[in-house]
Amino acid sequence: MKIALEFTPAQSPEHQSRLRYAFQLFCAVYGHEPILDSTKPDSADLRITYSGDYGTLQRGKVLRLQNGYRPRPLARPVPRPRCFREDGTTTVLFYPPENSAQVDWLAEVFEWISCADEYSICARDSVGRIPFESSVFGRYGLDGRIPYAALAMWFLQRAIRKLVPSAEEKAQAPGIGLTHAIVCSHDVDFMPLGYFSVLGRLLKNSIIALQQSPSVALGIFARAVLFALGGANPLQGGAQLARSEQKSGITSSFNFIVRHNHRRDANYRIENPAVIELMRWLQSTGMEIALHGSYTSLDTCNGLSEEFEILQKHGFQPLGGRQHWLRFSLDRLITAVERAGVLFDTSVGWQDHIGFRAGACFPFPPYNFAEERPARFLEIPLAVMDQALSPIAGEAFTAVAKLLASSRMYGWGGISLLWHPTAFGGGQLPIEIGRTFYDLVNARSEWQDTWLSARKFLQIVRHRYIEVGLMDRDWGASDQC
Numbered sequence: 218m219k220i221a222l223e224f225t226p227a228q229s230p231e232h233q234s235r236l237r238y239a240f241q242l243f244c245a246v247y248g249h250e251p252i253l254d255s256t257k258p259d260s261a262d263l264r265i266t267y268s269g270d271y272g273t274l275q276r277g278k279v280l281r282l283q284n285g286y287r288p289r290p291l292a293r294p295v296p297r298p299r300c301f302r303e304d305g306t307t308t309v310l311f312y313p314p315e316n317s318a319q320v321d322w323l324a325e326v327f328e329w330i331s332c333a334d335e336y337s338i339c340a341r342d343s344v345g346r347i348p349f350e351s352s353v354f355g356r357y358g359l360d361g362r363i364p365y366a367a368l369a370m371w372f373l374q375r376a377i378r379k380l381v382p383s384a385e386e387k388a389q390a391p392g393i394g395l396t397h398a399i400v401c402s403h404d405v406d407f408m409p410l411g412y413f414s415v416l417g418r419l420l421k422n423s424i425i426a427l428q429q430s431p432s433v434a435l436g437i438f439a440r441a442v443l444f445a446l447g448g449a450n451p452l453q454g455g456a457q458l459a460r461s462e463q464k465s466g467i468t469s470s471f472n473f474i475v476r477h478n479h480r481r482d483a484n485y486r487i488e489n490p491a492v493i494e495l496m497r498w499l500q501s502t503g504m505e506i507a508l509h510g511s512y513t514s515l516d517t518c519n520g521l522s523e524e525f526e527i528l529q530k531h532g533f534q535p536l537g538g539r540q541h542w543l544r545f546s547l548d549r550l551i552t553a554v555e556r557a558g559v560l561f562d563t564s565v566g567w568q569d570h571i572g573f574r575a576g577a578c579f580p581f582p583p584y585n586f587a588e589e590r591p592a593r594f595l596e597i598p599l600a601v602m603d604q605a606l607s608p609i610a611g612e613a614f615t616a617v618a619k620l621l622a623s624s625r626m627y628g629w630g631g632i633s634l635l636w637h638p639t640a641f642g643g644g645q646l647p648i649e650i651g652r653t654f655y656d657l658v659n660a661r662s663e664w665q666d667t668w669l670s671a672r673k674f675l676q677i678v679r680h681r682y683i684e685v686g687l688m689d690r691d692w693g694a695s696d697q698c
């Protein structure tokens with residue numbers, strides 16, 4: 218349906234820009250057509266307005282939202298979330314309405330998607346990341362597995378349906394035959410380049426695991442001993458995984474590190490012919506080759522752009538990637554990904570929790586606060602990383618299944634899952650974690666999930682973000698082969 222958005226003169230340009238962005242995103246997710254030209258509100262089926270002036274409100278259906286949002290300096294945290302319940306559904310609100318006014322759902326969407334609160338957090342862990350405990354989830358005991366931004370959109374759509382009962386209840390998927398999409402990804406941090414490199418890594422992994430679980434550490438150590446005596450290598454480099462995926466009919470994105478400036482970077486070098494050979498082979502099987510931004514890639518202005526260029530020089534056309542160790546702050550990440558001119562990023566998630574860091578179970582352009590506009594790339598939020606899962610058989614599967622069910626309930630997907638190639642075989646993580654991946658792959662038909670690479674996913678959804686005006690008309694056009 219066609220929906221117009223009206224502001225009041227009291228709302229500043231920055232205020233309007235932020236809510237317009239949330240509105241466009243809502244339209245992209247639900248499949249609405251936004252009417253952004255204020256001279257043409259009559260062509261809309263419905264108007265969402267912040268104006269309290271009923272006298273001048275003309276014909277047609279009108280949804281009036283409370284003008285609740287208040288722009289604030291980025292150094293100031295988000296207002297304390299308050300519990301909100303309506304017709305049996307519970308969520309939290311940063312801007313609870315006065316009296317019985319309609320919640321400012323666009324403001325709620327904006328706060329989540331922009332991750333504005335993260336800019337106010339000074340705490341960093343030893344890697345340089347914002348600790349979960351310091352996030353809005355940690356501070357207020359919120360459940361990161363609830364897609365709060367999607368829930369706010371759902372409430373908004375419900376308010377619309379009260380005025381226009383023929384409006385769809387659910388977000389309309391952007392592709393024919395697509396019900397719920399999952400972007401499958403693998404960060405290649407380690408490659409088995411010889412006997413001693415594998416043995417050394419297995420011993421190192423068992424020492425690291427000792428801090429968390431002696432039994433897992435013992436399992437890894439036992440596999441190291443078996444490998445030393447001529448047994449199988451439990452640390453995969455990606456080829457075996459790609460073969461299994463090919464057999465299952467899914468595609469995925471393999472993210473490679475191309476620079477080594479820090480001891481935490483990959484054990485391989487991009488110049489190694491064996492590495493290039495693997496990448497070419499993966500590409501030939503339909504897998505996507507993307508960039509795993511190195512540990513220090515955001516420490517310099519052009520670091521990430523240069524790494525994309527290195528991949529290009531080797532004959533690949535990366536469209537995006539993810540930061541190694543999830544080492545990023547949003548201001549640097551947004552600037553760097555835009556400077557590189559690529560189409561997507563998949564870093565916004567946690568390494569130690571599953572869930573929706575930006576409240577989103579759908580792709581979105583992050584908000585560029587420095588220029589008060591949507592960023593020029595899509596974030597495909599990272600909802601699950603292998604190492605965040607429970608080592609107990611069954612628990613990991615149930616946790617991810619529940620998360621995917623939430624995503625399915627509020628949208629059509631577009632979240633990314635990460636299993637490192639070394640997560641299979643019990644050489645780094647408990648062996649159940651690798652099995653969980655295949656259990657999820659096998660359950661996908663029953664759940665009507667489509668697993669695919671970021672590149673393939675973008676080809677299906679890009680038009681949605683262009684049509685609502687979040688992206689330029691030619692955005693991603695060069696990859697429509």
Ligand SMILES: [Zn+2]
Nearest residue numbers: 404406541542
């Ligand atoms: Zn990594």
